Amino acid sequence: MRTVKHLAIAAACAAGLIGLTGCADTAGTVVQTDHLTNSTLVHENNTRLARRVRVMGVNYDTVNDLQRVHITLASTRHGRVRVDYRICWFDANGMEIDGDTKTYRTLILEGRDGVTVSGVANSAAGVSSKLRLRETSQAD
Amino acid sequence: MKTTPSCISILALAALMTGCATTVQEVALDRAAATTKLEPQDVRRTVEKMVESLLVAPGVKEFVSDRRPVMDIEPMKNRSTQHIDMISITDSVRMQLLRSGMFRFVDRSSAGTVGTDIARIDQENTLGLVDASKAVKAGQQTALDMYLTGTLSEIKNVTGRTVDQYYKFSMILKDLKTGEIVWADEKEIRKAATRPVFGM
Numbered sequence: 001m002r003t004v005k006h007l008a009i010a011a012a013c014a015a016g017l018i019g020l021t022g023c024a025d026t027a028g029t030v031v032q033t034d035h036l037t038n039s040t041l042v043h044e045n046n047t048r049l050a051r052r053v054r055v056m057g058v059n060y061d062t063v064n065d066l067q068r069v070h071i072t073l074a075s076t077r078h079g080r081v082r083v084d085y086r087i088c089w090f091d092a093n094g095m096e097i098d099g100d101t102k103t104y105r106t107l108i109l110e111g112r113d114g115v116t117v118s119g120v121a122n123s124a125a126g127v128s129s130k131l132r133l134r135e136t137s138q139a140d
Numbered sequence: 141m142k143t144t145p146s147c148i149s150i151l152a153l154a155a156l157m158t159g160c161a162t163t164v165q166e167v168a169l170d171r172a173a174a175t176t177k178l179e180p181q182d183v184r185r186t187v188e189k190m191v192e193s194l195l196v197a198p199g200v201k202e203f204v205s206d207r208r209p210v211m212d213i214e215p216m217k218n219r220s221t222q223h224i225d226m227i228s229i230t231d232s233v234r235m236q237l238l239r240s241g242m243f244r245f246v247d248r249s250s251a252g253t254v255g256t257d258i259a260r261i262d263q264e265n266t267l268g269l270v271d272a273s274k275a276v277k278a279g280q281q282t283a284l285d286m287y288l289t290g291t292l293s294e295i296k297n298v299t300g301r302t303v304d305q306y307y308k309f310s311m312i313l314k315d316l317k318t319g320e321i322v323w324a325d326e327k328e329i330r331k332a333a334t335r336p337v338f339g340m
Binding site for chain 1: 187197
C-alpha cells in the first residue's frame with residue numbers, strides 16, 4: 001500500500017512538472033513615457049524579470065523633429081541576462097503608429113551591467129512611447 | 141469485461157494518431173533565433189535600425205531642413221553565400237522612410253515602363269486620339285536629390301561542431317549634387333550554433 005501511495009505522489013509530481021513547463025509567462029516589464037506631459041510609468045508584470053532587470057532611468061529628446069527616448073536598464077545578476085525589447089510609438093490620440101515596423105531587439109546584459117537602449121519615433125506624430133521588455137527564452 | 145481492453149486500445153490508438161497530425165499555427169514575427177542563417181527577425185531589426193539611424197543623422201537634418209528631398213534607393217547588393225531577396229529588404233527600407241514623411245521617392249525600377257507609356261501617349265497625341273490639354277507631357281518628372289545604396293556581406297567560420305556566422309548590412313546615403321556621403325551606417329549580426337555529438 002505504501003509503495004502504491006509513493007508511486008501516486010511521484011506520478012502527480014511528474015504531471016505537475018509537465019504541466020508547468022507549458023506555462024511560459026510572456027508578460028514582461030513595460031515603460032510608458034509621455035513626451036507631452038513628461039511622465040513615465042513602469043509596469044512590472046513579471047516578478048522574475050523585474051528581479052533580474054531594473055529600469056534605472058528614462059530620458060528623451062527631439063532629433064530632426066522626431067521624438068527619441070533613452071531607457072537605461074541594469075542587470076541585478078552576476079551572470080549574463082538575455083532580454084528582448086521593443087519600443088513602439090503613439091500619436092497624441094494614443095493611436096499606435098506603424099506598430100508592425102517596430103521589432104523586438106535582442107539585448108545581452110553582462111553581470112551587474114547597465115545598458116541604455118534608445119528608440120526613435122516613426123514620424124513627427126509620435127509623442128509617447130512604450131518599451132516592452134521580455135526574456136529571450138520566452139520568445140518561442 | 142471484454143469492453144475494457146477494447147476501450148484502452150482505442151484510446152491508445154487515438155493518442156498515437158494525434159501525434160501524427162501536422163500542427164500549423166500563426167506565430168509572432170519576432171521569434172528567437174532558430175538557425176545561423178539570416179532570419180525574418182534579423183531583417184526586420186536591421187531595417188528598423190537603419191531607418192532610425194538615417195532619420196536622426198545630422199547630415200540628413202541639414203538636407204531636410206525646410207523641404208522633402210527626392211530620393212531613390214538602389215536594390216541592396218548581396219555579397220553573402222545565401223540566397224536572400226534583397227529587393228524585399230530594399231522595399232522595406234523605402235516603405236519606412238516614406239512613412240516617416242521626411243522624403244519623397246521616385247521609382248526608377250519602373251522607368252522603362254514610364255518611357256513606353258510616354259511614347260504611347262505621344263503616338264496617341266499625334267493621331268489626335270486624346271485631349272492635348274490633358275495629355276501628360278514629357279520632361280516633368282522630379283529630379284533626384286539623394287541616392288541610397290547598401291550591401292550585405294558575411295563571414296562564416298566552422299570550427300569542429302560549431303558554426304559561427306557573421307552578417308553585416310552597410311548603407312550609404314549620397315547627395316547627388318555634391319557627391320558627398322550624407323549618412324552611412326552598418327548593422328552587424330553574429331550567430332553561433334553547435335551541433336550535438338549524436339544526431340544531425
